[in-house]
Amino acid sequence: MFTRHFAHWPKRVPKTLTVPRTPIHHNLAVSAQRYPEKTAIYYYGRRIxxxxxxxxxxxxxxxxxxxxxxxxxxxxxxxxxxxxxxxxxxxxxxxxxxxxxxxxxxxxxxxxxxxxxxxxxxxxxxxxxxxxxxxxxxxxxxxxxxxxxxxxxxxxxxxxxxxxxxxxxxxxxxxxxxxxxxxxxxxxxxxxxxxxxTADHLAVIPYTSGTTGVPKGCMHTHRTVQANIVCAVVWNGVTPDGVALATLPFFHVTGMEHSMNAPIYCGNTFAILTRWDRETAAELIEKLHVTHWTNIATMVVDFLANPRIESYDLSSLMVVGGGGATLPKAVGERLKALTGLDYVEGYGLSETIAQTHTNPPDRAKLQCAGIPLFDVDARIVDPETLAELGPGEEGEIVVCGPQVFLGYWNRPEENEKAFVEMDGKRFFRTGDLGRYDEEGYFFIVDRLKRMINASGFKVWPTEVESTLYKHPAVEQACVVGVPDPRRGETVKAFIILKQDHKGKVAEEDIIAWAHEQMAAYKCPREIEFVDSLPMSGSGKILWRVLQEEERKKRQVTST
CATH class of the missing domain: 3.40.50.980 (Rossmann fold)
Structure with missing residues (x-):
């Protein structure tokens, strides 16, 4: 069992949780009995x-x-x-x-x-x-x-x-x-x-995003879903008197668990936005005294880009965090300056119905997946040999825990590849590359298949993106590997410029600046300014779409 992180476990939180044996819909029945007239949902002014x-x-x-x-x-x-x-x-x-x-x-x-x-x-x-x-x-x-x-x-x-x-x-x-x-x-x-x-009946089958292949249905029981509902409530200090801001889509596991299921479990009020709107989000935080907001990095970037943001009272916020993609350090520092809160990043997948790792709210590290949560055993292994690796060594993240799915719906062959036995336990192979530090905090390096191989050097796009976000003109960035006749692959960045920098910054300026920030082999050789980036319904930038489009264009050009 991985226990290196226990030294930094929140003092008032137990290290293990007993998962309810009741089905998910029982949570609503209980809250309706306990708090019949209390507002469950706030929807553009209506209280349900x-x-x-x-x-x-x-x-x-x-x-x-x-x-x-x-x-x-x-x-x-x-x-x-x-x-x-x-x-x-x-x-x-x-x-x-x-x-x-x-x-x-x-x-x-x-x-x-x-x-x-x-x-x-x-x-x-x-x-x-x-x-x-x-x-x-x-x-x-x-x-x-x-x-x-x-x-x-x-x-x-x-x-x-x-x-x-x-x-x-x-x-x-x-x-x-x-x-x-x-x-x-x-x-x-x-x-x-x-x-x-019962707890072991199937409850939800969310599908993987398909960004790494054909979408697959993840079989989750009431027990696996409940594990992360209770985890979210206990870890984040959710109470019946709190208010959650629901801006992540409910079809996606993070929004489903943190912004819908967790509030219902404890009789919380949650304010629903059908579409993301940074002005309305700020209004709701101020009007309803929102305490918990689980989001995604792109929302925080836009939220803080609002020129009127400092005019809103955001003092009720107790926990702000999310996952899906790391929050750029500069953005996290801006959030801290505005709210006094560290951005609490977490890590999870559809296969784990959201989080397996989260940062301790009072000891969070930026651009960090956090520490393994209640009863989660997480390891770093060599993707080829499956040999376990130590602190600082990069490899594939594997997890065993109460929230791990049963397997993929009607995919017996995929299930054979998805799990590995270690120390008598069944671990799920996440397909994500990561490492952990001496304190047991995990860091995501990248998707196993997203690595750029430039002249034999391994380039991790998220590292390059994180650096680009430090440039004062960059609002959003997505880095992909594109074919290069000399280097095999080279680094290209798609960038959305901040409004007041458009027309004032050239591609060459960004490239020259990047060479001052990181090793030459990591620097983008190509920059393309765009007005938008392709997004999934859960707010993730679809890097694979951009990468495939680039490869098709270059294939046509070469022929």
Whole structure:
């Protein structure tokens, strides 16, 4: 068991946690009993109580079972943006003893058939703006029924904040018998059968992003999901009197666990943004006295770039952190100066339903994945030999813990490759390269397959990106390896300039500056200024998309 980090474990936090043996939807039932009139969800000015939310979940679960024939263990697709309806649908699927298959709302029509065919989902709950994308599957008979939600139905008569167009859109008429309006499902009068789900029944199958290959469904039970719900609550000091700001998408495991499931577990209030908006986020922090905000680095960069940010009262914030990509040091220092808080970075994957590592809130290290959490055994091994490595040595991160998934859905061959036995334990091979220091803090070096090999020198893009963020003109950066006839690969950076630097900084200026900051072989040989970068639904920069586009362009040029 890896214990090097125990010397720096938070003093008031136990080193082990007992995971509840109850299903996830039981958490909502308990909070609704404890705090019936307390606000569960704040949505652009509307307050939805725990009692209201629970009643909606019960009604929808009954409809799924009795009207749509959803049976225990059936997979139900949830294809929707952040909204009160997403929360109700998620818990209703679980209350019906079925399995949630959360889908990225950025998926387009020709991508969807894979997920429905792979998961076997025959019923879907969908946001109305996405109906036309599922319509071909409905008409082809690949989906039996679709419950359609209009986000506007969840708004107050007079919203208190700027509302995105997708939320303000009025309810659309539905023109197919397989499409069921959300209100019809809720008023059908069906009561759900008593739940028979146990801790070891499947609960959620999130899909990997597909940035490293074909998306794979990760099988999570109520037990594995509960492990990280309770972990988030205990580690971050979440209480019934706290308020969470939900800006990460709920379909993604980090938003799902930290911004939805953890607040519900302890009767917390959470304010939902359907679309990221830095002004509204600041308004909510000030108005609702937000205490916890789990986000992603790109959100923090934009949040701090708001020229009015210092005019807001952000003093209620107790914990600000996230994962997915390291926060540039300069950005973390700016956040600390503004709020007095260290950015608490963590590390996890879809396969671990979010975090396996997190920084201690009172002893955080910037650009660091943190220390292994409750009952997590993490090691660094040689990717080829699987021999365990020591402090400072770079290798593949492998993890064993209560939140690790059972395996990939219908992927027995992938499962053989995904796990390794060590010391009598089953460790998951993350595919991420990292190292740990003498104190047991882990650092992510990069994805195993993202390394750039430039003339035999290994270049890790995240290291180069982190340096580029220190340049005063750089707002966002993404570094990829591109083909080079002499070096094999060379380093290219795609950069979004800050507004007041556009037209004033040249590519050559950035390259010259970079040569002063890092070894020559790491420096970008090419810079391309862009207005935007491709993003996943969870806010990650899709570096592989840029890399593949560059390789295609160069292949065409060379022929």
């Amino acid at each position: 109580s725990y009692q209201e939310l629970h009643a909606e979940v019960e009604a929808l679960a009954g409809y799924l079972q009795h009207a749509l024939g959803v049976n225990p263990g059936d997979r139900v697709a949830l294809y929707m943006q952040n909204s009160p309806q997403f929360v109700a649908a998620y818990y209703a699927i679980l209350r019906a003893d079925a399995v949630v298959v959360p889908l990225n709302p950025m998926l387009v029509a020709n991508e969807l058939p894979f997920y429905f065919e792979d998961s076997g989902a025959r019923v879907a709950i969908v946001g109305q703006e996405l109906v036309d994308r599922v319509r071909p599957l409905v008409e082809a008979g690949a989906i039996d029924k679709v419950v359609v939600a209009c986000y506007r139905d969840a708004l107050p008569p007079e919203p208190s904040h700027r509302v995105p167009d997708v939320v303000a859109a009025p309810r659309m008429p539905l023109d197919h018998p397989a499409l069921v309006p959300w209100p019809q499902a809720l008023t059908s009068g069906f009561a759900p059968r008593p739940s028979e789900a």
